[in-house]
Amino acid sequence: MPDRPTLVRRLAAETIGTAFLLAAVVGSGIMGQRLSAGNVAIALLANTLATGAALVALILTFGPISGAHFNPAVTLVDAWQRGISWRHVPGYVIAQFAGAFLGVAAAHLMFGEPLYSASTHVRSGGAQAFSEFVATFGLIAVIWGVSRTRPTAIPFAVGAYITAAYWFTASTSFANPAVTVARSFTNTFSGIRPIDAPAFVAAQLLGALAATLFMQTRKRILILCTGNSARSQMAEGLWRHQGDRFDVFSAGTKPTKVRPEAIAVMKELGIDISGHRSKSVDEYAGQEFDYVITVCDHANEICPVFPGKTQRLHWPFEDPTDEASFRKVRDQIRAKIQSFIR
DSSP, X not given: OOOOOOHHHHHXXXXXXXXXXXXXXXXXXXXXXXXXXXXXXXXXXXXXHHHHHHHHHHHHHHHHHHOOOOSHHHHHHHHHTTSSOGGGHHHHHHHHHHHHHHHHHHHHHHTTOOSOOOOOOOXXXXXXXXXXXXXXXXXXXXXXXXXXXXXXXXXXXXXHHHHHHHHHSTTOOOOOHHHHHHHTTOOSTTOOOGGGHHHXXXXXXXXXXXXXXXHOOOEEEEEEESSSSSHHHHHHHHHHHHOTXXXXXXXXXXXXOOOHHHHHHHHTTTOOOTTOOOOBGGGGTTOOOSEEEEOSHHHHHHOOOXXXXXXXXXXXXXXXXXXXXXXXXXXXXXXXXXXXXX
């Protein structure tokens, strides 16, 4: 049975991931400036491509451990939407800020710069602040929107968005309070004056809030079985594919791994669950759901109590053993979901 990442591992992932992100942002800015012979457009292009590529790689790497937030604004709105427990938020935010400063220091050491130096790069005015509102609104909207339809595509969607936003926003799309504060301590291409940072952070938090308010219209559903390997995984994939009014998650009381037969029969419908992992129900402890649906009798018997006005439903399906029974159960689950969402 795979171990659930401990809080220590998750915080370490947030620290290391944010550090690498800042090292990529600041380091590529220094390299671009040094090699561009004064051509700011070329320097910005180098900075942009390195940041976007690093984001994709880092989210793919650390996403399975901590969710790969690397951003206090993301953590706060995720907690607001009950995706992460509020008691873990301070640890996440501290880890992100610590990682951001470590990343700046690492970039400076690699390029022979002072460990820290206050930036003199002016980024002030209403246009800059509005740009940060737009940049962060777009980032959070992308995360919410893609997570509800193709969660495995989040790393690529975020990397692509930030790459584009570097160029269509006047501020070059910081979109991250930890990144903003840390970049005020690098007097290099990617820096921002400390006096300009508070306006950026305020705009970022407002943008994250506005995007979450705009995107939050869905019910939260948790689907439980014993191993989170077949029935609940197929149900999650089917529901995400068909039900655009819901945020759907799955878990197991004794998680194992996703069965290859489940992946195969879902692929027949054009639904890719190969990126799914078996998760323990403990990962969702303390979170609120509108519906908790058990799809096997064992899970129904030992299902934990969830806070709030959670409605419990039990949809028992037989445990599939071969490809034909996987197809049968898949189709039964699909029919049940279609009946429910109508």
